[in-house]
Amino acid sequence: MSLWLMPEYHSTSASLLTTLSATSSIAISTSGDGSYRNTLSPAAPSFFADSQTYFECGDGVRCETLTKISNNLAAFLGDPNFPRTFMSASQGEKIIRLQNLWKVYSTLGFTNNYDRAIAIEGVFTRLLAAFKARGPFGVFEEGHSDKTHQPGGLLRRMLLWYRPPNKEPMTRIQFPKGEGAPSWSWMASTGEIEFLKPKFGGIDWMEVQPPWSRSPVVAGDMALHCEVSKIVGVGPGYQGRSEGKLFYDGPDQGSRDKMECVVLGVEKGSEELGSRIHYLIIVRSVELDGMEVYERVGAGYLPRQYISRSGQGTAIC
Template identity: 40%
Template structure:
């Protein structure tokens, strides 16, 4: 995607429209606001309120039977900035109807283990955090900034994975990981720390200022500025460091709307597209799919072949992403995958779908252009589910799919050895696991 080098912006000095408004010049801001300044937060609130008022399909849905997160962080408000925040057991302590509960979810990179593990909620410190709270000054910069934004948006609760899920031995990660679909899809908004490299990095620091030149004497009631272009959602977000993290693909797809704090500026993404801090509106082909608040509704309007290409592209992208803990690979896409299973009206898991999609979804292979081989993941012995070896999620490394023509393939579901069996012909007591042999023939 080519981005222009310079941008023309006009800033209106009064409300009257002159005849010169036919000139095709971007109406907006030549440079972003100062982070944490009143105009900066006013813009964030404007995005949220405009979406609330005019984008009904972007609002987080409260479907029947939906569960709120097990724990949330009570942050207080911008008027009463307490020195502590409190970890709350959502159901037992908040006691608020689910339809009235608003919380922000944070999407962020963990960074190195030593950098992050110190701040995790564990079985040992859970009771203290529930009763005594946590001093904000003890938090790393990324968490402090998330608390600040949540307060300024007027939202009472914040969800951060490492604080709201009990980590380590005796924790509830296995249980909570299955609920990521509802955590992100039910959030009032997601804030993405796109410029952070870890929990200590933060994301509300000063940004590089573009050079700006004011052109005088061209419009009677407006000012015209020439500035360097900083509106590049593709580079700042899609190709950014945060989007290389395995968990983030699912978080972005499931979120109804997201605010991205990047190195150059802040972006808003919802079902109506992308907005920039310079007041521009952008379109992006990937944003139309992953930014869909009702993912994967847009893809479901396609033919069967296009749906196959869609999930193949999604899984290939996911297989190239990084993990702090590689054994999270089959888990970090489970919520997104369940959305696809429901949309396809079939069964599935671990990167494979049953029914009409079974044959094609098994034609995965290592991506020889990106890797010399796939390495089987050594999963923890105490893991409550087993990842089948026929699934690419059991291996570390990028994958691709065999490029077989749709028009010249006949899938045989009765072979000389008998009827093809899928992994969903029998299931064990754990709903995340499937048993069975897979035999497939095509000609």
């Protein structure tokens, strides 16, 4: 049964749970201006339908008929002690829930687009504490995953966001002077996002140096330090082949002849490296203060045979 419920109050700024429920047949809202406040609020919103009243709480949605509607992600978002509910979940489940939260949040509208990077700051701070992680603008890093000091997957998985092909092109947000988000964060642009889904436990992660890991930390430095490689043997319009896909943030960003990327992870396996899938973000060179740097323009995955063997270290701003 499909239910469309209207919030009793604050109809233009329902909670993230309310917004999520629009895709789960519970409720609908598209404003994000109050979402972060409601996610952290202990209050239980009420909703009215033609047949009965519904109450949202940390243990699901309760119906007037005493029926209980539950959803793991909805419980995560509606948790009055947010983010308690996912702490007992596996690492993979935590990442999936976190990505789903960002996917839902990316669909919300704001009075000012630059509030996209601000409105969820309270939620983000709690999540950083829960993950014991560091990072800004919706990206997390937990540090090394084990005693071998191999790179962990959380940071790289959070960088592998992309614009779904059937959604509107993303556009860069114009921030007030002195503010902004780096291009590698989805908070720097408008539009809905999805995440690539490398197999859990099946990826060797590559080295990426985020700004907060460098010493000394330089105020205002938001560049990722990593290795940029050329994409070869693939045209700008490459899309839809079984062995790989490239997703661009905007419609004109794949039109240049020169295509470059940062490999974040490589599929494990007994096959030759040239045939293994490489997960990557697509970048292009730009000039910043007289220096050549790179900015992110998309994401995707390709076999190694389409990526040059030699790369150069650079900054992704």
